[in-house]
Amino acid sequence: MGMMDSMQYLQDTESTRAKRLQMVEYQIRRRDIHDEKVLRIMEELPRHVFIPEANRSEAYMDQPVSIGLGQTISQPYIVALMTEKLAVEPEHTVLEIGTGCGYQTAILARLPAQKVYTIEVLEDLAQKARKILTHLGIDNVEFHTGDGRLGWPEDRQFDRILVAAASEDLPEKLLAQLKDGGKMVIPIGEPISQRLMLLTRQGDHINEELLCHCRFVRLVRT
Numbered sequence: 001m002g003m004m005d006s007m008q009y010l011q012d013t014e015s016t017r018a019k020r021l022q023m024v025e026y027q028i029r030r031r032d033i034h035d036e037k038v039l040r041i042m043e044e045l046p047r048h049v050f051i052p053e054a055n056r057s058e059a060y061m062d063q064p065v066s067i068g069l070g071q072t073i074s075q076p077y078i079v080a081l082m083t084e085k086l087a088v089e090p091e092h093t094v095l096e097i098g099t100g101c102g103y104q105t106a107i108l109a110r111l112p113a114q115k116v117y118t119i120e121v122l123e124d125l126a127q128k129a130r131k132i133l134t135h136l137g138i139d140n141v142e143f144h145t146g147d148g149r150l151g152w153p154e155d156r157q158f159d160r161i162l163v164a165a166a167s168e169d170l171p172e173k174l175l176a177q178l179k180d181g182g183k184m185v186i187p188i189g190e191p192i193s194q195r196l197m198l199l200t201r202q203g204d205h206i207n208e209e210l211l212c213h214c215r216f217v218r219l220v221r222t
């Protein structure tokens with residue numbers, strides 16, 4: 001059975017909807033995420049569809065979940081926090097590094113952003129994410145397979161950049177693709193002590209705000 005065939009079984013049922021509403025209420029709203037757009041999208045978007053069958057029963061749990069190939073989908077609260085702090089407006093172009101299963105990509109696309117450009121280093125994950133987004137009717141996303149540390153392959157600048165894997169440094173090429181006034185959310189630091197940062201570019205100055213301590217998979221160098 002091909003992937004598209006098997007996906008027809010990934011229906012959104014009463015049970016998955018109920019778990020999702022609970023996830024948003026207890027894990028997100030009551031932890032001080034108040035952006036109604038973010039809350040509504042997370043109530044509507046079927047998170048379990050993005051997670052491989054082996055771990056699908058964990059889709060609405062308060063934790064990161066394995067998506068295969070040693071990678072994880074971030075904990076729902078962290079996705080909500082990064083999305084809220086990025087403050088995406090409908091006219092914005094957004095660069096995302098680390099497509100993974102495509103869940104965060106779908107949220108950014110539906111906020112909506114004008115367009116989401118997403119880079120994933122693992123071809124297999126990129127292909128699966130693309131299929132799921134197509135299946136959900138999301139068409140304002142461009143996919144690229146490659147090293148996100150190098151930024152988008154064309155010469156282009158973005159209003160917002162979201163990095164979903166941790167780096168010890170701030171990748172220079174990503175910073176160069178952030179517009180003046182633009183914002184970037186990125187986990188920075190070593191594996192055991194990462195800090196989720198909100199960076200705002202003001203000319204040549206970068207304003208830094210610590211959002212929380214966190215633990216992401218590594219942003220690999222190729």
Ligand code: SAH
Nearest residue numbers: 073098100101104120121147148164219220
């Ligand atoms: N937002 C994703 C999180 C995936 S975890 C989700 O919702 O599923 C981080 C992802 O970053 C992994 O899929 C990993 O393969 C990818 N990644 C790691 N290093 C990368 C790099 N240098 N360039 C692009 N993607 C990278």
